[in-house]
Amino acid sequence: MNRIQNLFGIAYPIVQAGMIWCSGWELASAVSNTGGLGIIGAGSMYPEVLRDQIIKCKAATAKPFAVNVPLLYPSIEEHMATIIELGVPIVFTSAGNPRAWTAHLKSHGIRVVHVVSSVKFALKAQAAGVDAVVAEGFEAGGHNGREETTTMCLVPAVSDALDVPVIAAGGIGDARSVLAAFALGAEGVQIGSRFVATIESSAHQAFKERVVAANEGDTALRLKPLTPVRLLDNAFAQKVAAAEAEGADSETLSELLGRGRAKRGMFEGDLEEGELEIGQVSGQIDAIQPAARVVEELVNGYRSLTKGMSDPKFQW
Amino acid sequence: MNRIQNLFGIAYPIVQAGMIWCSGWELASAVSNTGGLGIIGAGSMYPEVLRDQIIKCKAATAKPFAVNVPLLYPSIEEHMATIIELGVPIVFTSAGNPRAWTAHLKSHGIRVVHVVSSVKFALKAQAAGVDAVVAEGFEAGGHNGREETTTMCLVPAVSDALDVPVIAAGGIGDARSVLAAFALGAEGVQIGSRFVATIESSAHQAFKERVVAANEGDTALRLKPLTPVRLLDNAFAQKVAAAEAEGADSETLSELLGRGRAKRGMFEGDLEEGELEIGQVSGQIDAIQPAARVVEELVNGYRSLTKGMSDPKFQW
Numbered sequence: 001m002n003r004i005q006n007l008f009g010i011a012y013p014i015v016q017a018g019m020i021w022c023s024g025w026e027l028a029s030a031v032s033n034t035g036g037l038g039i040i041g042a043g044s045m046y047p048e049v050l051r052d053q054i055i056k057c058k059a060a061t062a063k064p065f066a067v068n069v070p071l072l073y074p075s076i077e078e079h080m081a082t083i084i085e086l087g088v089p090i091v092f093t094s095a096g097n098p099r100a101w102t103a104h105l106k107s108h109g110i111r112v113v114h115v116v117s118s119v120k121f122a123l124k125a126q127a128a129g130v131d132a133v134v135a136e137g138f139e140a141g142g143h144n145g146r147e148e149t150t151t152m153c154l155v156p157a158v159s160d161a162l163d164v165p166v167i168a169a170g171g172i173g174d175a176r177s178v179l180a181a182f183a184l185g186a187e188g189v190q191i192g193s194r195f196v197a198t199i200e201s202s203a204h205q206a207f208k209e210r211v212v213a214a215n216e217g218d219t220a221l222r223l224k225p226l227t228p229v230r231l232l233d234n235a236f237a238q239k240v241a242a243a244e245a246e247g248a249d250s251e252t253l254s255e256l257l258g259r260g261r262a263k264r265g266m267f268e269g270d271l272e273e274g275e276l277e278i279g280q281v282s283g284q285i286d287a288i289q290p291a292a293r294v295v296e297e298l299v300n301g302y303r304s305l306t307k308g309m310s311d312p313k314f315q316w
Numbered sequence: 317m318n319r320i321q322n323l324f325g326i327a328y329p330i331v332q333a334g335m336i337w338c339s340g341w342e343l344a345s346a347v348s349n350t351g352g353l354g355i356i357g358a359g360s361m362y363p364e365v366l367r368d369q370i371i372k373c374k375a376a377t378a379k380p381f382a383v384n385v386p387l388l389y390p391s392i393e394e395h396m397a398t399i400i401e402l403g404v405p406i407v408f409t410s411a412g413n414p415r416a417w418t419a420h421l422k423s424h425g426i427r428v429v430h431v432v433s434s435v436k437f438a439l440k441a442q443a444a445g446v447d448a449v450v451a452e453g454f455e456a457g458g459h460n461g462r463e464e465t466t467t468m469c470l471v472p473a474v475s476d477a478l479d480v481p482v483i484a485a486g487g488i489g490d491a492r493s494v495l496a497a498f499a500l501g502a503e504g505v506q507i508g509s510r511f512v513a514t515i516e517s518s519a520h521q522a523f524k525e526r527v528v529a530a531n532e533g534d535t536a537l538r539l540k541p542l543t544p545v546r547l548l549d550n551a552f553a554q555k556v557a558a559a560e561a562e563g564a565d566s567e568t569l570s571e572l573l574g575r576g577r578a579k580r581g582m583f584e585g586d587l588e589e590g591e592l593e594i595g596q597v598s599g600q601i602d603a604i605q606p607a608a609r610v611v612e613e614l615v616n617g618y619r620s621l622t623k624g625m626s627d628p629k630f631q632w
Contacts (some may be wrong), residue, residue, distance in 0.1 A: 003630070103564070128418075134390050137466065138454065139454075139469050148536065150454060150468065152455055159602070181494075182501050183499055183621065184492050216436075217435070248563075279469075280469040284469070302632075305499065312317060313498070316329060
């Protein structure tokens with residue numbers, strides 16, 4: 001047992017990322033039931049939707065699960081009140097100041113984890129009292145840090161700087177990258193893209209199939225003057241790229257983005273005009289699988305790799 | 317012994333990157349003498365300088381060493397003729413079409429390795445007949461790919477796509493990242509930044525000290541419309557960033573860059589107006605050491621980590 005397994009009370013230190021439009025109760029409960037940690041992504045949910053999702057998740061699993069709340073969410077007070085009222089045991093916060101809610105949540109016995117993209121933000125999260133951090137590298141899908149530090153460089157740096165345990169995120173999709181994350185100093189991994197391509201993910205079927213079809217090089221970090229976000233290439237992403245090449249400011253990009261593009265792409269399946277948030281690791285995902293199968297493959301593959309360290313390839 | 321050790325005839329599959337202005341015969345021979353593979357970076361050398369460097373390197377070590385040649389180098393015929401004449405056993409090529417020189421070099425018994433930033437270029441290099449590829453991620457210093465694929469995502473993807481062995485580069489500076497690279501499928505690592513900060517590196521002392529002082533987040537990929545290159549932040553890098561934010565085209569950036577900036581920064585020690593090429597991993601480098609000490613630390617640390625796989629942190 002390592003510190004992340006102990007902290008969450010889970011069999012495997014594999015966390016399914018809370019993702020807008022993709023991770024509802026079906027995915028979260030499936031992952032938790034298999035022994036990992038499932039997360040409901042509250043960023044795309046109205047308060048009454050989140051309440052319903054938590055109730056359904058609790059009915060579907062007796063195991064620990066979490067809710068991810070972006071700290072800039074407009075109705076955050078309602079989200080947090082629901083989380084506390086319904087006894088959610090673990091909260092992952094992201095995109096905001098960890099001092100805002102950490103102490104309050106912890107006073108209700110909730111474990112709090114904050115997502116960071118740099119050593120500086122990791123130290124701030126630790127000072128705010130979080131139980132662990134997710135160190136998320138440049139290769140991750142969706143919203144991303146301005147430092148552009150990759151998982152390979154971020155995880156050792158954050159591990160060295162903090163006392164609390166580190167969960168690695170960004171670029172992790174198979175047993176090899178799970179082992180790499182642990183080698184770098186992580187005690188857990190958070191995986192997003194691979195879980196988008198599961199049966200239980202609430203992503204639109206067309207988006208799941210697009211993720212499976214993606215090749216290396218098909219994503220890029222866009223909308224940097226606004227908020228950096230990693231997107232799959234499509235008509236919308238190309239419009240953004242063209243505007244950025246001309247030096248578009250955040251206002252212009254905000255107009256181009258408009259409202260509801262993420263829902264349109266990931267939930268409604270508009271593969272050309274929607275915003276398709278996914279990580280670089282999508283290039284290596286080649287099947288839509290049950291979430292339990294994904295967890296099993298990661299655990300078995302990881303165990304096999306660590307046992308295989310006596311192979312001549314690793315011994316020198 | 318793995319395939320990279322066999323291919324080069326070296327004790328440890330640790331390659332010191334060929335770097336302009338930083339890796340002459342003193343660094344290359346020191347690394348080769350310790351059991352890794354040292355590389356002379358020919359991209360910043362006039363033909364007569366390269367000849368002199370190879371002669372000195374051969375006098376300083378009886379072990380295998382290599383020369384790195386950027387394929388866009390203007391006097392490349394002279395470089396290649398010198399390499400063949402003086403019996404250099406291994407050539408690393410980069411930044412150009414691997415079909416141009418691979419067959420010719422191999423017909424003289426030279427091992428050829430090409431540096432790639434994507435699966436597409438890796439397949440082209442293999443088709444050109446190279447003996448191995450270096451898969452270099454976005455976090456690497458200096459010239460970089462347009463795909464922005466990180467080491468964590470690039471190495472597994474290239475390993476899966478190729479039959480020839482893969483050397484991982486980008487973000488590798490300590491034993492943890494060496495093990496991560498091997499976990500991802502590499503059979504060797506190429507390390508640049510850490511070797512810039514060695515006694516034997518020909519980098520200016522002020523640049524070495526700046527590398528040691530660097531923190532996570534201090535580098536960025538600049539000059540993308542021209543050729544993407546990872547630079548340490550300084551007055552020059554900020555001018556470039558400002559121009560890029562206004563949508564500067566390649567011509568404007570080329571004028572801003574001018575001539576001789578890399579030499580000015582890395583070799584002459586102008587830390588504000590020079591071009592300081594270095595990787596993200598510079599944030600974790602905290603001492604200027606003898607090259608042999610670096611190799612020893614990496615080898616001993618790696619062995620200790622692989623033996624430590626029975627630790628509860630790794631066993632779940």
